[in-house]
Amino acid sequence: xxxxxxxxxxxxxxIILQEVGAGGQKRLMDASVLIIGAGGLGAPAAxxxxxxxxxxxxxxxxxxxxxxxxxxxxxxxxxxVGKPKVQSASESMLAINPEITxxxxxxxxSASNILDLIAGYDFVIDGTDNFPxxxxxxxxxxxxxxxxxxxxxxxxxxxxxxxxxGEGPCYRCVFRDPPPPDAVPxxxxxxxxxxxxxxxxxxxxxxxxKYFIGQGELLTGALLTFNALTMxxxxxxxxxxxxxxxxxxxxxxxxxVDYALAACDLDGGG
Amino acid sequence: xxxxxxxxxxxxxxxxxxxxxVKAKVALEELDDGQxxxxxxxxGEPVQNVPRSIKEEGHQILKLTGNxxxxxxxxxxxxxx
Numbered sequence: 232x233x234x235x236x237x238x239x240x241x242x243x244x245x246i247i248l249q250e251v252g253a254g255g256q257k258r259l260m261d262a263s264v265l266i267i268g269a270g271g272l273g274a275p276a277a278x279x280x281x282x283x284x285x286x287x288x289x290x291x292x293x294x295x296x297x298x299x300x301x302x303x304x305x306x307x308x309x310x311x312v313g314k315p316k317v318q319s320a321s322e323s324m325l326a327i328n329p330e331i332t333x334x335x336x337x338x339x340x341s342a343s344n345i346l347d348l349i350a351g352y353d354f355v356i357d358g359t360d361n362f363p364x365x366x367x368x369x370x371x372x373x374x375x376x377x378x379x380x381x382x383x384x385x386x387x388x389x390x391x392x393x394x395x396x397g398e399g400p401c402y403r404c405v406f407r408d409p410p411p412p413d414a415v416p417x418x419x420x421x422x423x424x425x426x427x428x429x430x431x432x433x434x435x436x437x438x439x440x441k442y443f444i445g446q447g448e449l450l451t452g453a454l455l456t457f458n459a460l461t462m463x464x465x466x467x468x469x470x471x472x473x474x475x476x477x478x479x480x481x482x483x484x485x486x487x488v489d490y491a492l493a494a495c496d497l498d499g500g501g
Numbered sequence: 502x503x504x505x506x507x508x509x510x511x512x513x514x515x516x517x518x519x520x521x522x523v524k525a526k527v528a529l530e531e532l533d534d535g536q537x538x539x540x541x542x543x544x545g546e547p548v549q550n551v552p553r554s555i556k557e558e559g560h561q562i563l564k565l566t567g568n569x570x571x572x573x574x575x576x577x578x579x580x581x582x
Contacts, residue, residue: 234527236515236516236520236524239516239520239523239524239527240516240520240523243519243520243523246523246526246527247519247522247523247526249558252526252527252530253526253527253530253531254530
């Protein structure tokens with residue numbers, strides 16, 4: 232496929248990079264990414280991946296835009312309040328880059344539908360706001376042999392890591408099991424600085440881009456944490472866990488599992 | 502005098518800097534190492550900048566000829582051959 236002059240101009244700052252070039256840009260245009268959660272993390276990730284020309288982007292979220300989302304979920308505008316998040320997100324992404332395809336999945340992602348959902352994509356971005364969803368996404372990606380980016384944000388802190396099959400620990404190697412419901416506050420109860428979603432969600436987009444262009448090192452085998460109050464990033468090296476319930480030598484989790492949500496999260500937050 | 506045979510031609514007179522270089526770079530990427538590209542470019546900024554940028558990427562400039570109509574033909578051998 233040859234680039235049109237308009238594509239050369241749109242993607243010139245990518246193509247001009249030795250590490251991307253025409254080949255890397257074409258790989259991005261042939262790539263597909265599923266973003267689960269059109270919230271604080273998913274918003275910047277979706278916008279940057281759309282702008283980068285990732286050819287097909289799926290976005291899954293059951294919620295509608297709420298006024299309390301707008302402090303951080305920069306893909307939605309005030310006029311979008313009440314609209315399905317996936318629709319609002321899709322409109323923003325296509326406004327930036329009408330060349331891409333956006334697939335909207337207005338649904339609660341659960342053990343019963345996640346395998347079918349992720350099967351159609353090359354890379355998954357976890358932009359969810361609760362532990363049951365994070366473990367569900369991890370298990371489904373491990374079981375499907377799918378690369379994904381984990382991230383979480385709360386208050387002034389954020390973290391992310393990348394899972395690539397066979398190249399390091401999964402989320403469950405590190406965190407084993409979800410905490411008991413209500414043991415850890417989510418950002419709807421604890422608060423979060425809006426720009427934290429911008430920092431960490433953008434890093435997730437960065438990992439997806441690097442995964443496709445095959446350049447540099449991914450956060451496989453390492454958890455990157457960011458504290459905005461001290462402005463410290465820490466990269467913590469983490470090994471695989473041989474007895475991991477899902478990616479270990481003798482897995483006990485052979486299909487995705489739904490864990491109970493904390494009662495106060497049932498109306499969503501993100 | 503360098504002997505060469507042009508394998509591919511690209512016209513970058515229909516775009517402006519910095520897309521001129523981007524278009525030439527993409528055309529070079531699509532060649533095999535050692536193949537020769539003829540780049541048709543405009544006088545002014547393109548002829549001042551494009552040959553230099555191509556050289557910086559490690560390719561070999563074989564020839565630059567001025568045409569009578571304010572355009573140039575730049576012949577480049579792709580690095581690595």
